[in-house]
Amino acid sequence: xxxxEQSPQSLIILxxxxxxxxxxxxxxxxxxxxxxxxxxxxxxxxxxxxxFSENTKSNGRYTATLDADTKQSSLHITASQLSDSASYICVxxxxxxxxxxxxxxxxxxxLIIQP
Amino acid sequence: xxVISQKPSRDICQRGTSLTIQCQVDSQVTMxxxxxxxxxxxxxxxxxxxxxxxxxxxxxxxxxKFPISRPNLTFSTLTVSNMxxxxxxxxxxxxxxxxxxxxxxxxxxxxxxxxxx
Numbered sequence: 001x002x003x004x005e006q007s008p009q010s011l012i013i014l015x016x017x018x019x020x021x022x023x024x025x026x027x028x029x030x031x032x033x034x035x036x037x038x039x040x041x042x043x044x045x046x047x048x049x050x051x052f053s054e055n056t057k058s059n060g061r062y063t064a065t066l067d068a069d070t071k072q073s074s075l076h077i078t079a080s081q082l083s084d085s086a087s088y089i090c091v092x093x094x095x096x097x098x099x100x101x102x103x104x105x106x107x108x109x110x111l112i113i114q115p
Numbered sequence: 116x117x118v119i120s121q122k123p124s125r126d127i128c129q130r131g132t133s134l135t136i137q138c139q140v141d142s143q144v145t146m147x148x149x150x151x152x153x154x155x156x157x158x159x160x161x162x163x164x165x166x167x168x169x170x171x172x173x174x175x176x177x178x179x180k181f182p183i184s185r186p187n188l189t190f191s192t193l194t195v196s197n198m199x200x201x202x203x204x205x206x207x208x209x210x211x212x213x214x215x216x217x218x219x220x221x222x223x224x225x226x227x228x229x230x231x232x
Binding site: 042044046103108 | 148159209222223
């Protein structure tokens with residue numbers, strides 16, 4: 001069964017600190033891996049999309065890594081800001097994964113940035 | 116990127132009633148998706164809405180409970196019928212935008228937060 005597991009479930013850090021969120025997946029075959037940010041009361045917004053051949057991709061203070069061999073990804077947030085407080089969802093797309101959308105969603109990591 | 120709006124943004128409903136959620140996209144899209152996000156859970160695909168054909172439902176979801184309309188390429192509705200407290204969730208509309216630079220990027224609406232008493 002295709003699965004996406006995220007850790008930690010929740011995380012509290014002080015403003016200005018860095019943090020790393022983890023995503024392990026079993027989706028196979030694999031098309032791409034996405035990280036979304038979901039603010040409270042809002043829909044998910046795409047941060048990065050990575051294919052099999054990409055190891056690292058950055059979007060401002062967000063840097064995603066992908067190891068397709070070990071089926072692991074991480075999202076590193078640098079110099080955190082209060083606005084980074086949100087849920088971060090890892091989503092894997094595979095031709096046979098998930099439903100008609102081909103997506104398998106993780107449960108997300110709930111990140112809280114404290115001043 | 117596709118811009119998606121949903122109505123209502125939130126609602127509190129009584130058991131046994133129905134609620135229709137509207138989804139409007141600023142561009143024509145072939146496929147629209149409806150998701151449910153229960154508290155503390157990942158997004159679950161309810162159905163895929165294609166213009167001009169019946170919606171395709173995922174396992175565990177049926178048309179009688181979640182009827183969907185797709186009258187044109189920019190609009191869809193999802194109805195949550197005969198509601199119970201277990202239907203309390205965030206309902207999200209989503210589209211694939213094939214005009215993205217690469218990949219078929221998926222965009223989500225802001226969601227409808229439904230509470231059933």
